[in-house]
Amino acid sequence: MTIDVWRIDLEGPAAAFDAACLDAEELRRLEAYRPPAVRRRFGRSHAAVRYILASHLGRRPAELVFSVGEHGKPWLTGESLRFNLAHSESVALLAVSDSVEVGVDVERVRELRNLEGMARTAFHDREVELFGALVEPERLNGFFECWVRREAYVKGLGLGLGAAKTVEPAWLPGAEAVEPRPGWMVRGLAVEPPYKAALAAASADFEVRLRPWPVDERD
Ligand SMILES: CC(C)(COP(=O)(O)OP(=O)(O)OC[C@H]1O[C@@H](n2cnc3c(N)ncnc32)[C@H](O)[C@@H]1OP(=O)(O)O)[C@@H](O)C(=O)NCCC(=O)NCCS
Numbered sequence: 001m002t003i004d005v006w007r008i009d010l011e012g013p014a015a016a017f018d019a020a021c022l023d024a025e026e027l028r029r030l031e032a033y034r035p036p037a038v039r040r041r042f043g044r045s046h047a048a049v050r051y052i053l054a055s056h057l058g059r060r061p062a063e064l065v066f067s068v069g070e071h072g073k074p075w076l077t078g079e080s081l082r083f084n085l086a087h088s089e090s091v092a093l094l095a096v097s098d099s100v101e102v103g104v105d106v107e108r109v110r111e112l113r114n115l116e117g118m119a120r121t122a123f124h125d126r127e128v129e130l131f132g133a134l135v136e137p138e139r140l141n142g143f144f145e146c147w148v149r150r151e152a153y154v155k156g157l158g159l160g161l162g163a164a165k166t167v168e169p170a171w172l173p174g175a176e177a178v179e180p181r182p183g184w185m186v187r188g189l190a191v192e193p194p195y196k197a198a199l200a201a202a203s204a205d206f207e208v209r210l211r212p213w214p215v216d217e218r219d
Helices: 024-032 036-057 115-122 125-132 138-157
Strands: 002-009 066-068 074-076 082-088 091-097 102-108 185-189 195-201 207-213
Touching: 002 036, 002 195, 024 036, 036 082, 036 091, 036 207, 074 082, 082 138, 091 102, 091 195, 102 138, 115 125, 115 138, 125 138, 138 185, 138 195, 185 207
Parallel strands: 002 207, 082 102
Antiparallel strands: 002 091, 066 074, 082 091, 102 195, 185 195
């Protein structure tokens, strides 16, 4: 099985977006963002989600109707197509699957104060232990590798912030993929530095196809 992960450029030369395809709730959120860069990135990521999902379904972007789960995970009303969105600064990732639940996360690796405290708050105890054993220069990368895998897994399950500490470990230092529970797989994604990203899917095995958006017409 192949899962598409679209890498959406939120700041490229074609950074304009089609606001006409957004629904009332998306327009309300768009208007609420004050800094122009944040507003532009939100509009661009949501318009891209609509264009990409509509092309998978053979529908028009504005026709798509979204609902949200108990903890805020969006899904497409009346469709079996599954997707999940994540964004960090100028990059957004959109995972799309025909049939299985997916979760994705991307973060820009950056210096943070109190990595240990954050790890204790958000990581599983086993991951805290593994992270604590890392030495420089692996510590910062290890922190973000664990963070994005954990977040992708929590998002795949459609849980909220409260679940971050309690779901099964999803990271092992140096491992490309981890099976946190039977029927789920979490793996790293090959995005460019300084970003780290991961995909979780309700499938024992899957291939990942990373695809750029917007699609280069010359390809
Ligand atoms: C909301 C949450 C799902 C992710 O928040 P985030 O890191 O700010 O945002 P991301 O870029 O990863 O993803 C945002 C997108 O996920 C989707 N989303 C929202 N709630 C979701 C949920 N419960 N499950 C899955 N996807 C969700 C939406 O499409 C959202 O996009 P939008 O805001 O443009 O509509 C939530 O897990 C959270 O608040 N996490 C905080 C970080 C944390 O403590 N992580 C612990 C794991 S290490």
